[in-house]
Amino acid sequence: MKETKVAVGVVGATGYSGMELVRLLSSHPRVNLTYVAGHGESVVSLAEKLPQFVSLPSLNLEPFDVEVAAKRCEVVFVALPSGTAGAVAVALWNKGCVVIDLSGDLRLPQDQYVQWYHLPAVAAEAQKQAVYGLTEWHRREVSSANLIANPGCYATAAILALRPLLDLDLPLRRGAVVVDAKSGVSGAGRKPVQAFQLAELSDNFYAYKVGQHQHTPEIEAELSGLSPLLLNTQLLPIARGIFVCAYVPFEQGVDEAVFHSLYARAYEGEKFITVLPPGQVPQLKHVLGSNACHVGLNFDSRSRVLQVFSVLDNLQKGAAGQAVQNMNVRMGWLEDTGLSVLSMFP
Amino acid sequence: MKETKVAVGVVGATGYSGMELVRLLSSHPRVNLTYVAGHGESVVSLAEKLPQFVSLPSLNLEPFDVEVAAKRCEVVFVALPSGTAGAVAVALWNKGCVVIDLSGDLRLPQDQYVQWYHLPAVAAEAQKQAVYGLTEWHRREVSSANLIANPGCYATAAILALRPLLDLDLPLRRGAVVVDAKSGVSGAGRKPVQAFQLAELSDNFYAYKVGQHQHTPEIEAELSGLSPLLLNTQLLPIARGIFVCAYVPFEQGVDEAVFHSLYARAYEGEKFITVLPPGQVPQLKHVLGSNACHVGLNFDSRSRVLQVFSVLDNLQKGAAGQAVQNMNVRMGWLEDTGLSVLSMFP
Amino acid sequence: MKETKVAVGVVGATGYSGMELVRLLSSHPRVNLTYVAGHGESVVSLAEKLPQFVSLPSLNLEPFDVEVAAKRCEVVFVALPSGTAGAVAVALWNKGCVVIDLSGDLRLPQDQYVQWYHLPAVAAEAQKQAVYGLTEWHRREVSSANLIANPGCYATAAILALRPLLDLDLPLRRGAVVVDAKSGVSGAGRKPVQAFQLAELSDNFYAYKVGQHQHTPEIEAELSGLSPLLLNTQLLPIARGIFVCAYVPFEQGVDEAVFHSLYARAYEGEKFITVLPPGQVPQLKHVLGSNACHVGLNFDSRSRVLQVFSVLDNLQKGAAGQAVQNMNVRMGWLEDTGLSVLSMFP
């Protein structure tokens, strides 16, 4: 018996996360991508707008219409900018869709949202209902949620790196945890910005939103014992990928093996998370194009600082890939359906 | 009824084409990757040698042994350097395997091979039996071949760009056809070379093997009416991808629509080849990570030169992807099984 | 006796050519950079607008005012976009300044300008007075000119590559000359464009303005015997640099040595032009950051096509560097004053 496919839609397909969703969903074996919306005012061929999809000539890009979307889709992914996405997500949720929102709009309580996003809270009530979709740590809630707040890219990398430490005897620790994070520029969105032109960003590297990145509060919410922490966000001169090195200071020396077994336990059986063996540190390019996250550990006995490295593809595990993973969990499918753990290396 | 899977192997897995084969075959739904050989002398975990495969912990990298390979595999991909590959391919073929050889060893008659490769002919007799595996133009022969010479990366791009022209009234043409080709550096193999270090190749661009690239004769063999042509091979400061602009001079002006309908006919129904609409030219990044080839056309009425652009991923349609495509044809499976037409953009 | 310095100014300092002019002029030993204008409406610190100049705290960026500029400067460089620059250049010239205009506005006769730039002719009368500043070929005119049309970047590379051939017995040639040119993206200007964002251009390569690049007529004007030619302009995923491979078809075989001695003669004693020895082809990175142009030759005896390679830095020899070179010639200084022939390699 042939499995029936579930109808899904993407709102905001012309951004980088939206494109990645179209790519993943158009070859996902359990879904039909039946609705793709952009911000235009008329229906155009998707390939005309986004020529990388020239081999999907039958897909159209439609103006967003909540009625149409809800009628045509069982699951809808919202890949709009923060400040716009939340209201769209809630409208679709109210119409009965399973909604996975990739923006920051549903991740934070109203006061924090206003403080960090400098925007009016778009969906304060619904936010309380939304499940924070960091799959590995909220799988149970995701499995029955109809409104999922997909985590931020930096947040995913930082939380996957640090969350296992919450099960450690924390009094050992002293001082602030620092999350030194670097991202490819696709994380900054698709709107043209002079500083993100190749001529200016190639061969370059710099920090931005210093001490003010809006992913900070969602990280701290998931890592209560380690707060407040310092998230330093920096731009790599590449398109994709997040590399985190988190520094956790300890009062005394700790046997590195303690951390290795802690992390091994935390991520045992996880398809997308690999804890690297002692002595090995992750490479960003080993995960690009996949939904994998690699985690590496080093305890520096001289300074008594634990380094936790994590790498992921910001458009996959940091956005569209994790969104599909959440859909898989929600629909009861194998969690890696339509997703890959193997990177495009080299 | 569950389909039984076919046992396949890769010889030469630690090179770039070999890695890409492992990546594609490990998620191909019709095969079991049961044999992976490198050039080492003992069995090691593949992930230890190639950490991007850390999430495939059960795969081993074995020393090559023709008996073991033939016993364990129905289909074997040989991804060894030219000069070594041919003998291995023939040995496996003699043992009854279906063999797809990605090297240049089986593509050329003995005299041409010696002339262009500056190597002793490794498989002169078998070469006559081998089918040249440019799938779109040799599908019928591939479908029953047990020894397939997978084309070179530049050759695939050039032939896909120019072959439709053989059906045109050639007397119109005057002067030499020039194939201006640019490749990412993974095409040059994995052996460390000073000039391919990132410090020297980044922000750089240059021609190499000027007038002497070994893919020239296999291109000319497929494009007899257009020979001798000039193949200019140049290095792009990127990892993957081939961009070809072929220049075909004509005696007189020709209506560009003539070329568009010629190419549309030639590639009608082809899953991996897209002829772009008039006025559109291909972008390399629109095919990276996929087995697609995009072709664009422009007739310059001032100089009466037809420009044919083609782009592909040198490790996919230019190597491992086309090899898998050939396996699919040979085994009677859907031609795009385990392959994608969508690139990792951005 | 201390040499007195000449007062110079830059109009359009916030574009890439303008920045490069500021950089070169601020360390040029014969000039004082006394006037720097942008498109703003008030005076600001240059370093505030362009933080790479933080170590030049005394330079201001002023709104452009022709009276002020003419009063303060003996030589003015105009680095404004085509369509705006010409009128500014002429106004300054009328005030008695020596003016070097880097735009396309003064390079072409009115009809060609309108045809290729799709703009109204901005300075049709003055254009006749302007000297085309490809220094090596127009040194004498430049030495006494008060209005200099600095050549386009592609044009400089193409003309330096091909102009020596005009002294060859041209009847040998058949068919069209093709100039396959690739440029770093700084050549496209500083205005943010989605396709030039690093996320989209990194790992990418494509042709643009196919058959329609506005540098075509200025190349043809300098290379009358080789016209019409086909200029194919393509984007490299790097910030700087132009690489040209020109293809010149011949009826018969020609001894490559003929070309080598022709080029050696043409460029003998030129400080910025190096003709590479037989068998050697230029690398783009060997000229980046310098005002040098390297030229390489290869005659392909199979196809009877001469390949001429040339490389230069589009912001130096292709723009600001050549502009300074022209100033040096005009002022009677050593031609390489304030300029370098050595690239930043690696």
Add this chain to the structure above:
Amino acid sequence: MKETKVAVGVVGATGYSGMELVRLLSSHPRVNLTYVAGHGESVVSLAEKLPQFVSLPSLNLEPFDVEVAAKRCEVVFVALPSGTAGAVAVALWNKGCVVIDLSGDLRLPQDQYVQWYHLPAVAAEAQKQAVYGLTEWHRREVSSANLIANPGCYATAAILALRPLLDLDLPLRRGAVVVDAKSGVSGAGRKPVQAFQLAELSDNFYAYKVGQHQHTPEIEAELSGLSPLLLNTQLLPIARGIFVCAYVPFEQGVDEAVFHSLYARAYEGEKFITVLPPGQVPQLKHVLGSNACHVGLNFDSRSRVLQVFSVLDNLQKGAAGQAVQNMNVRMGWLEDTGLSVLSMFP
């Protein structure tokens, strides 16, 4: 009266620091580059070995000979690998040359050298005489030294970032200082390494020598009050540049203005060091190709961590540029003779 020029030499010209020395010295107005040595066994043209110097046809690359070098040069730069350089430097010093050694051989006491370099100490006695050449902090000693140990690239960036803090009331501080450092790959030398091939390093980022980088002890020696610190060294997918973010934890909140005035005082009048105004953070590309170092400050009041950012070009201020700066100081010339503070941006 024309100044007489000082004869200088470079030993190890075929490495990246050596090339940069040749580039800087060949246009330095106070010196004649009279001796260039590589590791070959016969005299060859430098341009033949290093084609970027094709416009310096008169320079030869000679086998190293201490007698010849000492006879021909007043000042010699030694740009050989650690483990080889020290003995060469000492031999030249013993012959009476002023020697500036760019390796690690003369920077550390014997025990530390052996521990961190895993090499036998090459110049233990002479090391005590050598002056550590971080110019801004050791200008007086450099001005009379005949044997100068030029600092490591990471060390220069870290010390320039942190040294002003030694004048602060340190008891405020708690926990370890972390130096998160990222470097372009030219810092790793010119010997071909698979992991540094563009195909593997492009689009990549990773840490290496985790907790074990040999620049750690020279940093700690200069920053005694901040030791032991953690130096995390990471590779950027670019050729040049070092970006440091140092994290200094404090017990209590500190007014950021305290740090700004501390740094302003420390670097007042320094030609190559710029402390950026409050709210501004440095960009790596703003210093590439120059001898400048930009320093930025941010105090994160939530976590009470001071972030100090510093950027420099590893081959200039991190190696060859600082070596020339040291020569200028030693010879009593203007400190920026032959050096630039302006980067090649874009």
